Amino acid sequence: MINFDFEALRRIGLTPVIANQLYTLTPQTTGSHHVARITEVHRDTVNVHDGKTAFNTRILPRLLLDKDSSDSGLAVGDWVLTESMQHDDYWVTDRMLPITHLTRRSNDGRRQALASNIDTALLVMGLDADFNLRRMERYLALTHAAGVAAVIVLTKADVSSDTATRVAEVEQRLSASVPVIAVNGQSTDAASALAQWMAAGQTLILLGSSGAGKSTLTNTLASSQQQTGGVRASDGRGQHTTTARSLHLCPGGACIIDTPGLRSLQLDVDEAALSASFEDIEALAELCQFRNCSHQSEPGCAVRETVDADRLHNYQKLLREARRHQQSPLDKIADRAKWKVMMRSVKERDRQKRG
Incomplete structure (x- = not known):
């Protein structure tokens, strides 16, 4: 038997589409099950919220195996079924398929789950040494591939002397369909500026580098007490005060997932998804003299004549990364062999020139 209070769960993001999955689930055990949402993921337990109460649960071994071995494993934002066992222990017994799922590639090439069931991603970038348009294009590609709407939030507007110039720079370079908002993350005005994306039942995630002001913004929007820290004076980078992803409830009924700063963001997107996130380049490519133009x-070449050179360079770099991730192990071996032959050829020519 599955028990759930739709009205209570709706305030933490439950939608009719997700709720309909309950009618197709067959619980693995015969006890009484309750619907809850994951707010934090730990090694072998998760924190969940059932719309009324937050509590910690253990994970059934088969789900724990999925969590450790698959990009589609349990993540913050997932909807699950929990069951109360003996001694008041709670267990996660089933997981509902997410509507949206954000993933990235780890340094060893494996997929890593970031969060699930996201409506809007707030891509946070500070108006200080954190300002980096290439990195922002990576985040846009990540959210676009997952089907998640994005809003660029430029923080620290209260300490920036050229906020208007920076906003114009972002708007000129990036897609016109992505809103760009400059805020002071410590001011309640930030909540007003982002109000249209924070309706009851909406789920937002904050993505950005360490020190961009994500936790400060979370505290303002969710009236929470996340620990925050300053940035290093030497390079303006954050010191990774936030160490785990966590979901927070906002007074107006929205949910916000705060995330640690990502030291590196290797995209888990294919070539088609990446090209779609650089829609201006794709449109101009149709006007190039050659159909297979590489824009080099x-x-x-209509692209090279129009698009900002740095944006084009970043697109080509991301495209190479996407193609590498799509390669099979045999393709990668063949590529390495090809480069070894080329390097030996170069060394041989150098040796002959030196006599």
């Missing part, structure tokens, strides 16, 4: 040195 070919004559009659």
